[in-house]
Amino acid sequence: MKKGHGIGFGKAILFNEHFVVYGIPSIVSAIGNYTVAKIEPYDHTGFTLLDKRLATPKYKEDKLSQQKESFELMFKKMGLDLSKKGISITLEGNLYAASGIGASAASCVAVARALADYFEMNLSDDEINEIAYEGEKGYHGTPSGVDNTASTYGGLIWFQKGEKNVIDRMTLSIPVEIVIGNTGKVTDTKIAVDGVRQRKEKNPKKYQEVFDRAENIAYLAKRAIHDGSLQDVGKLMNENHKLLQQIEVSSRELDFLVSVARDSGAIGAKLTGGGLGGNMLALTPGKELQNKVATAIEKEGFQTVKTVIGASRESVE
Numbered sequence: 447m448k449k450g451h452g453i454g455f456g457k458a459i460l461f462n463e464h465f466v467v468y469g470i471p472s473i474v475s476a477i478g479n480y481t482v483a484k485i486e487p488y489d490h491t492g493f494t495l496l497d498k499r500l501a502t503p504k505y506k507e508d509k510l511s512q513q514k515e516s517f518e519l520m521f522k523k524m525g526l527d528l529s530k531k532g533i534s535i536t537l538e539g540n541l542y543a544a545s546g547i548g549a550s551a552a553s554c555v556a557v558a559r560a561l562a563d564y565f566e567m568n569l570s571d572d573e574i575n576e577i578a579y580e581g582e583k584g585y586h587g588t589p590s591g592v593d594n595t596a597s598t599y600g601g602l603i604w605f606q607k608g609e610k611n612v613i614d615r616m617t618l619s620i621p622v623e624i625v626i627g628n629t630g631k632v633t634d635t636k637i638a639v640d641g642v643r644q645r646k647e648k649n650p651k652k653y654q655e656v657f658d659r660a661e662n663i664a665y666l667a668k669r670a671i672h673d674g675s676l677q678d679v680g681k682l683m684n685e686n687h688k689l690l691q692q693i694e695v696s697s698r699e700l701d702f703l704v705s706v707a708r709d710s711g712a713i714g715a716k717l718t719g720g721g722l723g724g725n726m727l728a729l730t731p732g733k734e735l736q737n738k739v740a741t742a743i744e745k746e747g748f749q750t751v752k753t754v755i756g757a758s759r760e761s762v763e
């Protein structure tokens with residue numbers, strides 16, 4: 447990486463978005479696509495932003511004020527004073543900016559790394575992750591930390607929020623192909639998370655049952671991944687999608703893309719990320735199946751990303 451540059455990975459949550467906010471374990475993978483941030487001197491005080499990321503229409507406009515707040519939170523956490531000498535931030539890379547794919551976390555991690563490098567701060571990954579978590583608060587309010595963790599460390603991760611978060615690396619014997627399908631709808635994670643909280647408070651008994659099953663699914667998925675049993679992983683993803691429907695974070699478009707993926711042979715498919723729109727994820731081992739599922743989704747007029755889960759960070763850098 448050049449001086450003042452930093453990278454942050456996109457992510458796909460395989461199991462338990464939303465449930466993770468309440469301390470239920472989740473499984474997340476960084477994906478091969480990433481955001482690069484570049485810091486350069488700026489003639490004025492404060493900061494200026496050049497966002498060159500490819501994006502879902504309206505994504506950048508909708509997120510601009512949250513993005514600015516996110517930068518300010520990170521500057522504060524890093525103790526940076528830009529009132530005398532400003533900086534220019536450029537965002538680019540091959541991760542398109544869309545909901546559900548970790549675009550906000552990837553940009554927080556990339557910016558944190560780039561700032562640390564520019565100001566010669568020599569920070570560890572754990573410190574970068576903490577700064578990016580602060581930055582994520584600008585977008586989510588109360589993030590669980592799962593997204594910035596995947597964006598920072600890369601690879602496949604078991605993540606559980608707690609007094610001290612559990613972050614365990616998981617392994618797949620070889621990286622597995624996935625397809626990410628974009629509904630094209632920009633969503634606000636904060637609204638999605640608030641909605642779950644309100645409904646959970648109104649229907650504690652129903653939600654407790656769904657949350658208990660989500661916890662169960664995390665452990666079953668952990669075992670299936672450990673055993674390399676992808677068919678079981680796929681079935682559990684399908685079941686996880688049902689639970690996400692029950693807590694009302696899916697949408698008509700997401701359910702449609704999930705059924706297109708399954709009908710064209712995906713061994714599992716579910717929404718990924720905050721839901722209500724944004725992206726879905728299909729497990730499609732092998733290039734042939736991956737192409738088939740991606741083509742089926744594209745034929746319906748939706749954009750896809752073909753990537754893998756379980757690749758190590760080194761293999762994509």
Ligand code: MEV
Pocket residue numbers: 459462463464465466467546586588589590591592593635639718719720
């Ligand atoms: C968003 O990518 C994941 C959520 O679980 C929110 C969070 O964990 O902070 C919906």
